[in-house]
Amino acid sequence: MKTDIQIYNTLSRQKEKFVPVEKDKVGIYVCGPTVYNHSHIGHGKSYVSFDVIVRFLRFIGYKVLYVQNITDVGHLTDNADEGDDKIEKEARKDRVNPMEIVEVFMRSYFEDMDRLGVERPNISPRATGHIIEQIELIKALISKGFAYESKGNVYFNVNKFKEYGKLSGRKVEDLMSGTREEVRTDKKNPADFALWKKAEAGHIMRWPSPWGEGFPGWHVECSAMSMKYLGSTFDIHGGGIDNQFPHHECEIAQSEAATGKPFVRYWMHNNMVTSNGMKMSKSAGNFVKLKDAFKKFDPVVLRFFILQSHYRSPLDFSDEAVSGAGKGLERLTNVVRELKKHGGENDLQPDFDNLPEEPVDLKRYYGEWLAAMSDDFNTPLAIASLFEMLKDVNSVLASETLLPADVLKLLYSFIRALAGDVLGIIPGDVRAATDDTIQDDLINLFIKLRSDARTNRDFAFADMIRTELLSMGISIEDKKDGTSFRITR
RNA sequence: GGCGACGUACCCAAGUGGCUAAGGGAGAGGUCUGCAAAACCUUUAUGCGGCGGUUCGAAUCCGCCCGUCGCCUCCA
Known part of the structure; x- marks a missing residue:
């Protein structure tokens, strides 16, 4: 790789130089949505952020395998061990098969992501499609003494895994004392979490297992599917910061206990979208659905708005802020249109090793952009360097001197590569004229x-x-x- | 209560030890224009929640205080 990049690793709580397991290749897993409702702006921020990360890694030459799951079973409401399955609850409400709910909202999710310009992951594995893998993982954990069966349920024994808490900075003792729930009789330790749940009578989603009919717990699917497609140790695992605990902590415990190997090298967590300063979430009910936001704002404006703040910073959503972002994006759009109008549209690939300094100092702006992106994917700083470049481009476009065609082509292809191919913030339909x-x-x-x-x-x-x-x-x-x-x- | 973040101009938002504190929006003045729009130029924080401390030097490190948020129950 020509460029070294730094990634903030939640495990070490600092930026580290990125070194992949396998040279020039990256395996990345990002926690996908639980498909029981339409996606909101928070999902938008998360998946746009990781989309740019994947695009940038590819841009600098890595071969990236991007896996992002669809959770369609096992995710419970309210309380991890007592609640209803979220999807089954919706299904009962509508009196349909749970898989219909899954299908509706999975399609909705991909529609929304497509509109935001998020490229599809290479693999989108579904939890219900990997029941066998999950059962195998649970069996391995039981045989190694990390898990135990109790009345048709299987739990992970957190006391057996000494490093439990290393990601989120928690101690098992604190977790126990902090647990308000009464200790369930079938759990050895209140902090133990479910790997397999017994299906009570009337529960629709159920599969046969060595422990009777049931369904997998919420955390196992990510361990089973990530390791199936990326190996027992892979490069990057991403997700929302709200999943750091317990979800990712449990994933580490399950995976490392089962394989005896380090699970993930770099843990990346994106921050939350807030609305009036409060976290936006499905359960809190204060979320703005992407489909509703699209009625007000062009999806590319939302994407630009998201990328104007850092992925690890919280982002407060407001009409005023998004409108402001939209105005700013027009500056980029106008330049792209002008360059196209002057015959700049082409398939040229800029030679990033030999960029000119005249009439616009592309060498400098590329250096700034690359440095920003390489430093933990600092998109706001990268965008700032692009805007400085736009100012120069506008200046030369407005000047009396006519630019040669090859310069116009280069300027256009440069912007298209950095702002379009990597950041994805050039609207798809920018054209000099109409299409008619x-x-x-x-x-x-x-x-x-x-x-x-x-x-x-x-x-x-x-x-x-x-x-x-x-x-x-x-x-x-x-x-x-x-x-x-x-x-x- | 435990753990972890954050507080930068009217708004959004980079910067985490050292040139004049990025960039965008909004505002003001100007160039261009019949007027606009777009674009460009100039301008808007001697200041980075407050008070101390470390240092030749701090928005950036340390302590305390104030405020906001997240996780500890599901969440991207």
Whole structure:
């Protein structure tokens, strides 16, 4: 790799140089959604953040295998050991099969992510598709003495795993004393967590197992599926900071107890999206669904808004803040449109090792961008360097000197690579004209009528045309080299 | 109660020991324009929650205080 990168590792609580298990390859697992409801902005932040991380790793030359699960069983409400299965609860409410609920919200999730420009993971394994692997893992844990069966349930014995708490900085003793629930008779220790749950009569989702019919606990699926596809030790495991404990702590315990090997080298946790300063969550009910947010804001604006803060910082969602981000993104969009208009669109791949310093110092801006991205994926800083570059590009575009075609091509391909391919913040439909020649001709006809009116100093008529076009989302701009238009919606 | 973060201009948000505290939005002035829009130029924190301390030097390290949030029950 030409570039060293630093990653903040939750395990060590500091930034570390990234060294993959296998040279030039990265295995990454990110906790996916439990599909019992539509996704909200918080999911957007999480998956956009990891999408950029994966894209950047690929950009600098790594071959990345990105696995992100779909949890479709075992995730319980309220209390990890007492509550209902979230999906089954929804299914009962609608009187449908739980798998219908899963299908509806899994599709909804991918739709939303597609609109946010999130590239699909290489593998999206589902928990219900890996019951056998989960049972095998549980059997291994029992045979090694880390887990025990009790009345058809299987629990992980946290006292047997000495490093329990190493990720979240907790001690088993503290957890015990802090437990308010009455000690369940079938658990040895209140901090023990369920690997397998007995299916009570009437429970729909159930599978046969050595311990009777039941279903897997919430944490096992991630251990079973991540290790199945990425190996028993892999590079990066990501997820929301709210999953640090207990979910990821339990994953470590299960996996390392079963294999005797280190589970994950770099743990990455993204911070939460808040609304009026309070964490946005499905259970709190204060979440903004992505589908609703899309009605107000272009998805690419939301993506840009998300990337304007660091993935480890909390992000407070407000209409004002997103609108501001949208205004800012227009600066980028305008430059891309101008470059395309001047014939800059092309398939050129910039040679990042030999960038020019004139007329725009691409060498410097690339260096700044790369340094920012390499330092724990500092997207806000990377975006700042892009905006400084945009200012220079605008300056040369506005200057009297006409830029040669190859310079225009390079500027365009440079922006497309950094802002588009990696950050994904160039709207997909930026174009110099509409996609309809008749529309273009009609608009240009009005522009000609307006120009004639201006020549005759009939400004009332000219302004009327401009106002009317603007109300249709067509913005008229008088430039040195003539009048042009752009579509603003 | 235990553990962990955070508090930077009107708003969003980088910066974690040392040039004039990034970038975006908003505001003000200017260039261009018939007027706009877009773009560019100038400008808006002698200051980084407060008070002490360490240091030649701190937003950045340490202590205390105030405030906000997260996890400890499900959550990206």
